[in-house]
Amino acid sequence: MTAVPAGTLLPAGRHTRRPLGAAAAAGFLGLVVLAAVFAPLLAPYAPDAVDLSSSLAGTSGDHLLGTDASGQDLLSRVLHGARTSLIAPVLLLALAAVLGVTLGTLAAWRGGWVDALVSRATDVMYAFPGLLFVVLIIAVFGTGMTTSVIGLGLAFAPTIAKYTRSVALSERSKPYIDAYRVQGMGGARICVRHLVPNLARSITGYLVVLFGEALMSLATLSYLGFGAQPPSSDWGLMVQEGQAAIVQGALLPALVPGTAIAAVVVAFNVVGVRAADRLGARR
Numbered sequence: 001m002t003a004v005p006a007g008t009l010l011p012a013g014r015h016t017r018r019p020l021g022a023a024a025a026a027g028f029l030g031l032v033v034l035a036a037v038f039a040p041l042l043a044p045y046a047p048d049a050v051d052l053s054s055s056l057a058g059t060s061g062d063h064l065l066g067t068d069a070s071g072q073d074l075l076s077r078v079l080h081g082a083r084t085s086l087i088a089p090v091l092l093l094a095l096a097a098v099l100g101v102t103l104g105t106l107a108a109w110r111g112g113w114v115d116a117l118v119s120r121a122t123d124v125m126y127a128f129p130g131l132l133f134v135v136l137i138i139a140v141f142g143t144g145m146t147t148s149v150i151g152l153g154l155a156f157a158p159t160i161a162k163y164t165r166s167v168a169l170s171e172r173s174k175p176y177i178d179a180y181r182v183q184g185m186g187g188a189r190i191c192v193r194h195l196v197p198n199l200a201r202s203i204t205g206y207l208v209v210l211f212g213e214a215l216m217s218l219a220t221l222s223y224l225g226f227g228a229q230p231p232s233s234d235w236g237l238m239v240q241e242g243q244a245a246i247v248q249g250a251l252l253p254a255l256v257p258g259t260a261i262a263a264v265v266v267a268f269n270v271v272g273v274r275a276a277d278r279l280g281a282r283r
Helices: 014-037 074-110 112-127 130-141 145-172 175-182 187-223 235-248 252-282
Strands: none
Touching: 014 074, 014 252, 074 112, 074 145, 074 187, 074 235, 074 252, 112 145, 130 145, 130 187, 145 187, 175 187, 187 235, 187 252, 235 252
8 A cells, every 4th residue: 555645635535525515414414503592582573472463474574484373473483493403303312312322321331131130122213203102202291302312212222222233242351451450440430430431432423313303203193283382493393294285385484494394404414424424433
């Protein structure tokens, strides 16, 4: 293999374009987060301010993105809705990560019947559609964002458990684990203080990849009427509420929040894949 002389400029290719795309996606997500944080300052109107005289108005100086059927400003609703649409997936993945990482680490560390039991349980969960599982939970405990987050957190846990188990098995075979055992350190202490922290980078990258799917799943539940409830400005609920206006030729009430969902999901997927590659390479 020929070495490249120092100072030689490499031709632009796929390896130079990918970081630029990831940087652009990360910059966009940063703007979305800032917009959510400062929504009360940036929004020109209150998200629940009704003005029937401006019902289904198009873009104008007063309403940059138009209004919905109730005359509510779409820009204001999207800005405020970003809070729910971003925080809820974080809580969902936090719950799923606690359960999934615990089960995956336990299965990899103990092996034997424990590993077989956890593997069979996650296989059963995989065979059961996640959204259907959540709908069953909602049917028992009622609709609402809290129930949706808990239900989807339980549905995402098997996926994280399988991933954690795979990387934990590889990490468990490394020499430093045997070194700690020789020192008399217990298994639980090794896992908590050394094994799981060493898996944190890979798991974090994987969770970033899952964020877009979590956001889409929550938006789907809100669209179906199981998640966020009126007068929430959740993006999925806004799409559902704006659907009726399409018949009247008004596309903006459904198009604006739908575009926000699509853009954020794509950006998170781009950033997530890049983060997973970089964090995995550092292990």
